[in-house]
Amino acid sequence: MRFQTSDIDTYQQSKAYVDTMLVPLLPVALDDDLRQKVAMGEYISLVTMEMEKQFRGRLMQLPPLMYLSSESVTEIGERLGVWADAFKKDGKNHVIWMTSDPALKQLENQVPGLLLWIPHLPIEHLDPNYRSKTIRDQMQQLLPDVMAEWRKEDSL
Amino acid sequence: MSEKNHNVSRRQFLTYTLMGVGGFMGAAMVMPMVRFAVDPILQADAAGDMNELTALSDLTEEPQAFSLTYEVEDGWVTQTMEDTVWAYLSGDEVVALSPTCTHLGCTVNFGGDENNPDQFFCPCHFGRFEIDGTNVPGTPPTEPLHRYDTEIRDGVIYVGRPQPQQ
Numbered sequence: 001m002r003f004q005t006s007d008i009d010t011y012q013q014s015k016a017y018v019d020t021m022l023v024p025l026l027p028v029a030l031d032d033d034l035r036q037k038v039a040m041g042e043y044i045s046l047v048t049m050e051m052e053k054q055f056r057g058r059l060m061q062l063p064p065l066m067y068l069s070s071e072s073v074t075e076i077g078e079r080l081g082v083w084a085d086a087f088k089k090d091g092k093n094h095v096i097w098m099t100s101d102p103a104l105k106q107l108e109n110q111v112p113g114l115l116l117w118i119p120h121l122p123i124e125h126l127d128p129n130y131r132s133k134t135i136r137d138q139m140q141q142l143l144p145d146v147m148a149e150w151r152k153e154d155s156l
Numbered sequence: 157m158s159e160k161n162h163n164v165s166r167r168q169f170l171t172y173t174l175m176g177v178g179g180f181m182g183a184a185m186v187m188p189m190v191r192f193a194v195d196p197i198l199q200a201d202a203a204g205d206m207n208e209l210t211a212l213s214d215l216t217e218e219p220q221a222f223s224l225t226y227e228v229e230d231g232w233v234t235q236t237m238e239d240t241v242w243a244y245l246s247g248d249e250v251v252a253l254s255p256t257c258t259h260l261g262c263t264v265n266f267g268g269d270e271n272n273p274d275q276f277f278c279p280c281h282f283g284r285f286e287i288d289g290t291n292v293p294g295t296p297p298t299e300p301l302h303r304y305d306t307e308i309r310d311g312v313i314y315v316g317r318p319q320p321q322q
Binding site: 010014017053054143147150 | 238257260261262263278279281296
């Protein structure tokens, strides 16, 4: 489900079934590296959308969580911890963080929930048909990780 | 030459003329309104167009996933959408099912559950469906998978929009 009014009624009726939050993480900095940041953000948004399509009944996709590229990884990790605590209080058992940022890869084993680090592919140069196929293939590779996360009773 | 000798009096003639002209004017106003009111029905017809899925010879008794592309017009923008369709042959009959779980809309897979290789499986809440789309009692879904209308022309399968099965 998405964070939009048309999905919220369904969410409220079936809250007990939606136990996972899906949060894309987007780095922002208006520096020389801007293009790379935008490309990473675009890619991660597309993969997140595809994941929402696949598992829409069990997860709630939140708007992207932005952070400054200048922030330290520890700070970002702590912030994700705060969010995870809040989700846990609301009865959610899982969080899936989506990122392409190489700097965040080291958080993989530190943050609560599942941090999926997906290397960014330059799909903006691809033909539109081939683009959606690439995204879907990428998604297929992530499925086992998500299933493994769900096998844990409670990961937060 | 008194008025009495005419079949139609001047007064009657004017009345008829006014009624006739008024009728046309009324119709001219009401017709577009009716056209607008009926428009959704005509539109629904257009959206019910059949789209090419695959060649009939590609189908087997085992359900396979085929991708279906179709165009959706939204205002002035035409978007190409892509859906997955699970299709197989049941005797001579073509069965095409939508992969959208009838519980909360996740995507189901055929044989996704090792313990039930002949069923559709929803990974979200472990909903299961028989090969014909019937939901397995005791799992979350409460109605069968939606089924596409199919049509075969020159060995090619065309499908419409998915419809609920009774």
